[in-house]
Amino acid sequence: MAFALQVRGLTKSFPGVLANDHIDLDVEEGEIHGILGENGAGKSVLMSVIYGLYRPDEGKILVRGQEVAIGSPSQAIRCGIGMVHQNLTLVPQLRVFENIILGQEPRRGIFLERQKARRRIEELLHQTGLSIDLNARVRDLPIGLQQRVEILKMLYRGASILIFDEPTTVLTPQEVDQLITYLLALKKQGKTIIFISHKLREVFALCDRVTVLRRGKKVGTCAIKEATPESLAEMMVGRRVLFELPRGRKPAEEVVFSVEGVSTLPEKGKALREVSFRVHRYEILGIAGVEGNGQTELAETIVGLRRVRQGKLVLNGEDITYLSVKERIKRGLAHIPEDRHRRGAILDFTVMENLMLGFEDEPPLRRGLLTLHFPTLQEFASSLIREFEIATPGGDTLVRTLSGGNQQKVVLARELSHPVSVLLACQPTRGLDVAATEYLHRKLLELKNQGKAVVLISADLDEIRALSDRVLVLYEGRIIGELSPESDEYQFGLLMGGKSLAS
Amino acid sequence: MGILSLSLFQAMLRMSMPVLFAALGGMFCERAGVVNIGLEGIMLNSAFFAVLATFLSGSPWIGFLSGVLSGVGLGVVIAILTVKYSGNQIVVGTGINVFGLGFSAFMCQKIWGSRGASGSVAGLPLLRVPYLEQVLGENTILIYVAFALIILSHLFLFHTPWGLRLRAVGENPQAADTAGVNVHRYKMVFVTLGSGITGLGGVFLSLAHLSFFAWGMTSGRGFMGLAAMIFGKWTPLGCFLASLLFGFTDALQMRVQALGILPSQIILLFPYVVTILVLSGFVGKALPPSDYKPYEKR
Numbered sequence: 001m002a003f004a005l006q007v008r009g010l011t012k013s014f015p016g017v018l019a020n021d022h023i024d025l026d027v028e029e030g031e032i033h034g035i036l037g038e039n040g041a042g043k044s045v046l047m048s049v050i051y052g053l054y055r056p057d058e059g060k061i062l063v064r065g066q067e068v069a070i071g072s073p074s075q076a077i078r079c080g081i082g083m084v085h086q087n088l089t090l091v092p093q094l095r096v097f098e099n100i101i102l103g104q105e106p107r108r109g110i111f112l113e114r115q116k117a118r119r120r121i122e123e124l125l126h127q128t129g130l131s132i133d134l135n136a137r138v139r140d141l142p143i144g145l146q147q148r149v150e151i152l153k154m155l156y157r158g159a160s161i162l163i164f165d166e167p168t169t170v171l172t173p174q175e176v177d178q179l180i181t182y183l184l185a186l187k188k189q190g191k192t193i194i195f196i197s198h199k200l201r202e203v204f205a206l207c208d209r210v211t212v213l214r215r216g217k218k219v220g221t222c223a224i225k226e227a228t229p230e231s232l233a234e235m236m237v238g239r240r241v242l243f244e245l246p247r248g249r250k251p252a253e254e255v256v257f258s259v260e261g262v263s264t265l266p267e268k269g270k271a272l273r274e275v276s277f278r279v280h281r282y283e284i285l286g287i288a289g290v291e292g293n294g295q296t297e298l299a300e301t302i303v304g305l306r307r308v309r310q311g312k313l314v315l316n317g318e319d320i321t322y323l324s325v326k327e328r329i330k331r332g333l334a335h336i337p338e339d340r341h342r343r344g345a346i347l348d349f350t351v352m353e354n355l356m357l358g359f360e361d362e363p364p365l366r367r368g369l370l371t372l373h374f375p376t377l378q379e380f381a382s383s384l385i386r387e388f389e390i391a392t393p394g395g396d397t398l399v400r401t402l403s404g405g406n407q408q409k410v411v412l413a414r415e416l417s418h419p420v421s422v423l424l425a426c427q428p429t430r431g432l433d434v435a436a437t438e439y440l441h442r443k444l445l446e447l448k449n450q451g452k453a454v455v456l457i458s459a460d461l462d463e464i465r466a467l468s469d470r471v472l473v474l475y476e477g478r479i480i481g482e483l484s485p486e487s488d489e490y491q492f493g494l495l496m497g498g499k500s501l502a503s
Numbered sequence: 504m505g506i507l508s509l510s511l512f513q514a515m516l517r518m519s520m521p522v523l524f525a526a527l528g529g530m531f532c533e534r535a536g537v538v539n540i541g542l543e544g545i546m547l548n549s550a551f552f553a554v555l556a557t558f559l560s561g562s563p564w565i566g567f568l569s570g571v572l573s574g575v576g577l578g579v580v581i582a583i584l585t586v587k588y589s590g591n592q593i594v595v596g597t598g599i600n601v602f603g604l605g606f607s608a609f610m611c612q613k614i615w616g617s618r619g620a621s622g623s624v625a626g627l628p629l630l631r632v633p634y635l636e637q638v639l640g641e642n643t644i645l646i647y648v649a650f651a652l653i654i655l656s657h658l659f660l661f662h663t664p665w666g667l668r669l670r671a672v673g674e675n676p677q678a679a680d681t682a683g684v685n686v687h688r689y690k691m692v693f694v695t696l697g698s699g700i701t702g703l704g705g706v707f708l709s710l711a712h713l714s715f716f717a718w719g720m721t722s723g724r725g726f727m728g729l730a731a732m733i734f735g736k737w738t739p740l741g742c743f744l745a746s747l748l749f750g751f752t753d754a755l756q757m758r759v760q761a762l763g764i765l766p767s768q769i770i771l772l773f774p775y776v777v778t779i780l781v782l783s784g785f786v787g788k789a790l791p792p793s794d795y796k797p798y799e800k801r
Contacts, residue, residue, distance in 0.1 A: 074683035091671045102671050103682030105664035112664055153682075270545040 002029040003065065004161050004192040005050070005081070010059030012049055019045040021216045021469045022059070027161070028062075032183065032193040033206035034224070036200075038236055038433040039403050042216040043196045044086070047163050047495045052076040063161070069083045082159025092139035097121055099138055100153050124155055129185055143177030143329040151182070162186065163194045168202055169431050172291045173459060180205050198433045200229045200238070201302040201462070212236055237435050244466065245441055248449040251283035251469050256453035257333075262311035264301055270294040270477045272301060274311070277472055277479065279422060279453040284444060285469030286485065287457040290496050294477035295457050296338060299426045302455070303335050304328050316421055329358060332421035336411055336428050344411040345399050352395035355414050376450070380417075388413040389439070405436025412443060422453040429463060441467060461492060511754055513640030517712065519750025521546065521704040521721070523573040523649055525728020526735060526742035527656060528574075528701030533737060534660070535693035536673040536798070537585050540596035541577065542701050543725025544603030549574045549705025551607040554716040555614070563710050567627065570710070574702020577603075578695035586690045589797035590755070600725075608718050619718050626714035627706075643711040645703065652700065656739040669693060676798040687797050727774060730781045745781070752777050 007025040011018075019042045027033045029141070037043045048054045050061060052070040060067050063079045070076045076100055090099050097117055106116045118134055125131060132148055139498065141149070148166060154162055164183075168176045172396060183193055183206060197203055203210055204224060212219040212235040219235045233241040245494060258278040264271055279285045300306040302313065304325040312321040320328050329335075337343035345354045356365055356377060365380065367373040381395040390409045392402055399407055415423065429437040444467055448454055460462050464471055465485040472479050473495040481495045525542045532539035539545075555564030577599055584590040592659040612618045627643040639646065671679040672689045680686050704724065709716050717721040727749050734748070735741025752773040760770050 072683075073681050077683065085681075089675070089681045091675040091678045093674045094667075094671065098667055099678075102667060102679065103684055105667060107664050111658075111662050112667065 003027060004029045004063070005194070006061070006062040006065075007046075007050065008060050010046065010049060010061070011057045012045055012054060013057055017240075018050070018216050020056075023213070023216075024222070024484070025211055025218070027192060027194060028209070030187065030192055032187050032195055032206050034195060034203045034210035034385045035196045035213065036198065036203055036210050036232060036236055037213035038198060038435060039405065040215070041213040041236070043213055044165055046213070047083065047165055047194070047196060051081060051163060077157050077159065080158065080160045080165065081165040081167065082154030082157060082161070082348060084147065084154065084167055086169065088143075088146050088150055088170075090138045090146055090149055092137070094138060094139060095134070096132060096136050096141075096149055097134040099149055100134075100156050102153075104157060110468075121152065121156065124152060128155065128182075128189070130182065142175075143170050144172070144178065147171070147175075147179070150188075160190075161192045161194070163196070165196050166198070166309075167195075168197065173461070174290060176202065181417035197392040200232055200434075203232070204229070214238055232496055233434055236433075241434055241438055245438075245445055247469070248445060249282050252281040252451070254281045255279070256281055256316060257455070258314045259302070260312050260314065262301060262308055262313065263309050264297060267306075269297045272297055273476075273478045275474075275477075275479055276311075281451045281453060281456055282448055283470070284448050284454040284456055284468045286471040287455065287474055288461055288464045288471050288492065288496065289474035291459045292323075293474050294427070295459075295474060297477065298474065299335070299338065299424060299457055301332070302424055314493070326358075332419055334415035334418075334420045334423045336408070336415060336423070336425045338426035338430070340404075340407055340411055344385050345407055347400035347407075348398060350396045351390065351399055351402070351410055352377060353384065353391050354399050354410050355381050355384055355395075355417070357414060359414075359418065371485055384413040384417055403436075405432045405439070408432060408436065408440065412440070416443075416447070422451055422455065424457070426457045426466055427459060428456070429458075429460070437463075461489070504663070507525055509638075510640075511758060514754035515711060515747060515750040516639060516646065517642070518753035519746040520646060520649055520707045521712070521724045522727045522749045523653075523729050523743060523746035524704030524707065525725050526731040526746055527739060528697040528699070528704070529729050529732045530656070530735075530737055530739065530742055531693045531697030531700065532581075533732065534673045535690045536676060537581070537690060537694050538592045538596065539581065539694065539697060539701075540602075540726075540729065541581060541599030541698075541731055542728050543597075544596075544600035545574050545577045545698050545701045545726075546705040546708070546725045547603040547607055547719070547721045548577060549702035550720055551610065551621075551705075551716050553706045554621050554624055554709045554711050555610070555773065558614075558622065560799050561625070562748040563627045566624070566710055569707055570706035571699050574701040574705065575578050575695055577712065578698025581698060582691045582694040585797060586687055589689065593795075604719065607716070610716065611716065624710075627710045634732065635683045643707075645707045645711050648703065648777035652675070653743050660739065678796075690798070695720075701725070701728070718731075723775065726777050730778045734781045749774055749777060765774045778784045 003026050005027040007023060010020055010023045012020040023046060035043045044056065049056045051340065052072045052075050055071065062069060066078050070079060100119045100121055106113045121134060130148055132145060138146055138149060167179060171179060187193060195206055207224050209221060209223050210223040210227065210232065212232065214236060229243065255278045260276050262275045263273050270293065275298060277285065287295065297306060301308060304323065308321050312319055315331055315333060320331060324394065341347060359365055359374060364376050365372060378395060385392060385395065388409045390413065391406050399410060429440050432440065444454055444456065448472065456464065456467060468485050471483045471485055473481050473483065475496065475498045480498065480500055483491060525546060529542050547572040553566040553570030556569035557563050581595055581599060584595045585592050608618045612622055613761065615621045627642045630644045630647065668679060668684045669689055672684060672686050676686045698707050708720055731745035731749055732742055734745035756770050756773040759765060760767050
């Protein structure tokens with residue numbers, strides 16, 4: 001059997017962390033090889049070493065049987081290895097073809113040969129069946145197309161071993177499906193692909209074999225045919241993971257929160273058009289839909305960040321349409337924002353400071369007119385850290401240094417530290433690993449079973465169906481239909497594509 | 504026909520020169536991702552060294568060369584501090600400005616016995632160019648250098664592989680790095696080059712516009728260059744047109760002053776008012792090359 005890439009005993013440590021501990025890896029020629037692991041398992045470090053971004057402490061890399069020393073990305077490219085990073089490395093202001101040829105520009109004399117560059121890329125497009133406007137500026141393209149530019153960049157440089165570092169975290173479900181199609185096409189053309197992910201669904205759709213890493217060590221490699229989601233999850237997490245959590249009790253009759261015919265202006269986003277729904281005690285209401293159909297706007301409207309033009313919001317029988325954000329929080333509205341880095345937490349504040357945000361001006365945290373009471377604050381923070389199992393060295397650690405899952409726990413802990421009657425959870429598990437996702441799902445169900453109402457807005461249909469009691473589908477700023485979570489995927493697909501169900 | 508005439512056009516062209524050199528110099532620095540607010544100090548320093556070298560050697564050509572080289576010298580200092588040691592670009596630039604002001608005054612005092620001005624030296628000779636001269640007026644070689652620079656910079660930036668790489672370095676150094684471009688080398692080279700070009704503006708002031716050094720003779724033209732660069736959207740042609748606007752207000756200011764209809768203090772404000780209007784975004788939003796942070800490899 002021919003191996004495209006082999007890694008032997010690769011070890012890489014950073015101060016205080018052993019990121020890769022004697023890892024062996026064999027990638028066969030022409031296969032799609034998955035690298036699976038929780039956040040912090042060492043997947044990205046391993047790939048960065050292979051791509052020459054880090055130097056290994058120990059171990060060697062073989063490309064097609066030959067040992068190679070890869071000290072920089074350009075050497076990796078010369079060995080035929082290309083990488084699409086999680087954060088795309090494109091120059092947004094430049095055009096697509098300029099980005100592709102950057103560093104390897106065809107030229108005549110001292111001048112760029114634009115025509116030749118274009119022809120070469122067009123040939124490449126023709127071979128791979130990809131399509132893109134070469135003259136568009138990269139900043140004007142959606143993220144999925146930007147990723148395509150990255151793929152073309154690698155192919156233009158003649159890469160035959162393609163590494164994708166968690167390429168799907170930034171994509172919408174539609175873009176993910178497209179990417180999967182392209183990757184399968186590339187495989188057919190004989191490219192070898194290494195696909196890093198922590199999402200089992202994608203791995204099963206794509207990979208021939210997977211290698212699982214956990215805490216810097218290799219757990220094992222297996223053919224995808226012999227694996228089940230349960231077995232892989234167990235390898236990743238190190239214990240059994242429940243995919244189907246028990247829902248608990250049925251929703252009550254009592255309405256906690258309702259949105260009544262709310263419309264908004266299309267200011268910096270989609271306009272909402274006559275959105276109405278009710279959430280009851282003991283209920284999780286799922287809001288599904290293709291991203292960009294008003295989810296963000298709906299969340300901002302409920303929280304009070306966006307002006308309502310028409311209609312009203314009612315919480316526990318009280319009209320809150322014109323109340324400030326602060327007043328709404330006081331009346332029992334909690335919110336997990338979709339963008340936890342910008343809206344959910346202040347990354348350069350400590351865990352403790354983030355936990356008190358929004359409550360710092362009220363007793364007991366405030367003593368006297370102006371002063372914070374630090375002993376109370378510390379006690380408050382450490383009890384939340386314990387209760388929500390936030391893995392942090394202490395309350396004075398910067399939130400930036402925590403893993404995504406723990407950052408989200410900080411947000412959740414803060415939101416639930418005051419009396420809540422309705423929780424608005426937006427994309428609560430985006431970018432989180434299996435264990436953190438499971439934790440968050442448990443918490444949402446726990447809340448529901450305490451008699452609270454939860455509005456769950458998510459682009460992850462599996463998540464919506466696993467947790468919700470009812471599902472509404474949002475399309476073009478309008479609620480286009482209601483489904484039960486047990487409805488089949490086809491029906492969801494129809495509604496999400498904007499086709500109403502003939503009733 | 505009064506103030507609008509061929510001679511006004513020629514004055515505009517002349518007055519726009521120092522601003523143009525600063526704008527082009529600043530443009531190269533910013534295209535490499537470094538804000539160079541030290542343009543004013545570089546220019547003043549170059550003006551001083553141009554006069555000093557002419558004074559010592561008797562040749563304005565040696566003065567010309569010294570002026571440019573002193574710009575290059577300060578450029579190297581800025582490049583080392585901001586690129587190699589990741590120093591704060593604003594602090595370094597301010598330091599250069601303060602240095603230019605203080606150093607030239609000190610040396611002037613030592614050499615000519617007066618902080619205010621140097622003695623008179625031989626300026627650059629006028630270049631005889633048939634026909635063109637009728638339109639552009641009598642000029643030294645610097646104006647033709649400026650035109651050549653505009654064209655060459657444009658071709659370089661937008662029609663050569665290295666121009667493409669330079670643009671990438673300024674916009675997103677990570678991307679340039681992964682594409683195999685030596686980011687630090689590009690930054691060092693172009694900050695130095697840009698500072699040298701800015702030095703030409705100083706040479707123009709002290710050896711072409713006048714033929715002596717006066718303390719603070721740049722009177723804000725480095726900053727106007729910065730404004731012209733922004734107004735000109737970081738392109739050579741844009742810098743040229745924007746500099747003409749500044750040159751025009753400067754030339755107009757001199758004419759209006761001669762007419763004696765407004766108090767001269769108010770007239771003198773013209774170019775500065777335009778600078779403020781330009782910088783406050785009055786003329787439309789401009790998108791700078793986005794990454795001014797020092798680039799550190801992981």
